[in-house]
Amino acid sequence: MSLHLRMPRRGLSLSLLLAVMTFASTLVPVPVAAHGERATEPYIRTRTVHWYDVTWSTQQVGVNETVTVEGKFHLFTDWPDAASKPELAFLSNATPGAVMTRVESYINDMPAQQSVSQLEVGGDYSFKLVMAGRVPGRWHLHPVLSVHGAGPIVGPGHWVEVTGSAADYKLPITTMTGEVIDDLQHYGVARLQLWQAGYALIAVAWIFWWIRRPLIVPRWNAIRKGREDLLVTRTDDRVAAAMLVLVLVVVIFGYHHATQKYEYVVPLQAGSFKTKPLPLPPPEVAVQMKDATYDVPGRSLRLDVEVTNQSDSPMRLGEFTTANLRFLNKSLAVALAGVDPSFPKDLVAGSGLKLSDDSPIAPGETRTMRIEATDAAWEIERLVSFLTNVDSRVGGMLFFFDAQGQRHMVEVFGPIIPVFTQLQLAQRH
Numbered sequence: 001m002s003l004h005l006r007m008p009r010r011g012l013s014l015s016l017l018l019a020v021m022t023f024a025s026t027l028v029p030v031p032v033a034a035h036g037e038r039a040t041e042p043y044i045r046t047r048t049v050h051w052y053d054v055t056w057s058t059q060q061v062g063v064n065e066t067v068t069v070e071g072k073f074h075l076f077t078d079w080p081d082a083a084s085k086p087e088l089a090f091l092s093n094a095t096p097g098a099v100m101t102r103v104e105s106y107i108n109d110m111p112a113q114q115s116v117s118q119l120e121v122g123g124d125y126s127f128k129l130v131m132a133g134r135v136p137g138r139w140h141l142h143p144v145l146s147v148h149g150a151g152p153i154v155g156p157g158h159w160v161e162v163t164g165s166a167a168d169y170k171l172p173i174t175t176m177t178g179e180v181i182d183d184l185q186h187y188g189v190a191r192l193q194l195w196q197a198g199y200a201l202i203a204v205a206w207i208f209w210w211i212r213r214p215l216i217v218p219r220w221n222a223i224r225k226g227r228e229d230l231l232v233t234r235t236d237d238r239v240a241a242a243m244l245v246l247v248l249v250v251v252i253f254g255y256h257h258a259t260q261k262y263e264y265v266v267p268l269q270a271g272s273f274k275t276k277p278l279p280l281p282p283p284e285v286a287v288q289m290k291d292a293t294y295d296v297p298g299r300s301l302r303l304d305v306e307v308t309n310q311s312d313s314p315m316r317l318g319e320f321t322t323a324n325l326r327f328l329n330k331s332l333a334v335a336l337a338g339v340d341p342s343f344p345k346d347l348v349a350g351s352g353l354k355l356s357d358d359s360p361i362a363p364g365e366t367r368t369m370r371i372e373a374t375d376a377a378w379e380i381e382r383l384v385s386f387l388t389n390v391d392s393r394v395g396g397m398l399f400f401f402d403a404q405g406q407r408h409m410v411e412v413f414g415p416i417i418p419v420f421t422q423l424q425l426a427q428r429h
């Protein structure tokens, strides 16, 4: 029996080596290429928060210098049933750890240090993040909206290089009593550690008091024999009482000391704020999705849509965007001009948008057209798994432009079916 339980020596040393190697690998800094933005389910990325007009003020900042990420987001009407509606959300940044400090954040120009509640599905909001460089390196910086019940919904990311020395980083603030704190990141940390260590010491001493004696089975036997009186002695009672008094004294003394030293304290702020969607004019284009297919080997999303121009100006389709990917109509200058020079190139599909009919849609005209968005980005961004989603739906935003260059944003959504060959597609139509 014991022979089977004994671990062979070689096996032991091998597993020890493996453990050491695994631990050592955590110590070696490895450049992080991404931080999970592609792992979010496509139904979240294509049908919840659509980020647009996002800009980065710079791609290189020194330690303590700031970069501003701003833009807008649209909350999609066809919000998936499987994700909670944006009733409570928090605007933040996605970076690999605390490599930058979020020094300011706004939604609709309102300070957004707190969560925002009652966002309206179908509405558009502006946002702004001001980030200060903290740890030197090349970091992927995204805006992110964390929706309670749906998780963090990440916007487009761009590489920002932080230069300089981490030792120079400072976060000075002046408290409301006028006290100047040179560097908030170390303020009060030693005191906090002292308190934690103190309480840990008390806890360990209390546990040790009990576990130094015979434990589970002997105590169980004592109970079975009706000798509970042996389990807790008079000394135990005295130690317990002393412990209670000690903890109370520490708490009362600590509280008294803190209120003496810091006269004005405020609790952590836990409320939320509300803001109405941006007052955008309604789009003067109506779009109805008739059919949607994803050609798996061709890496092509094909949408058959019925477009009605309700304005008095001819319209052309300039852009299809979903999951932070942008497919542009390359023959429409105003659409190309809509891509800010600071926008990450890897999120603009090189092959652009292919339209069955790109002539301007006349005022009042209703046209059925096919929109094709073909790019390897569907695979790279791991978006094709929308095929395996339970509801098999797809969504995105279409940007139409009238003769004056005015943009009209319209949602497009509906069920989608995967196809595996061109032939199969031909049969379907």
Ligand SMILES: [Cu+2]
Pocket (backbone or CB within 6 Å): 034, 035, 037, 140, 141, 142, 157
């Ligand atoms: Cu990223």
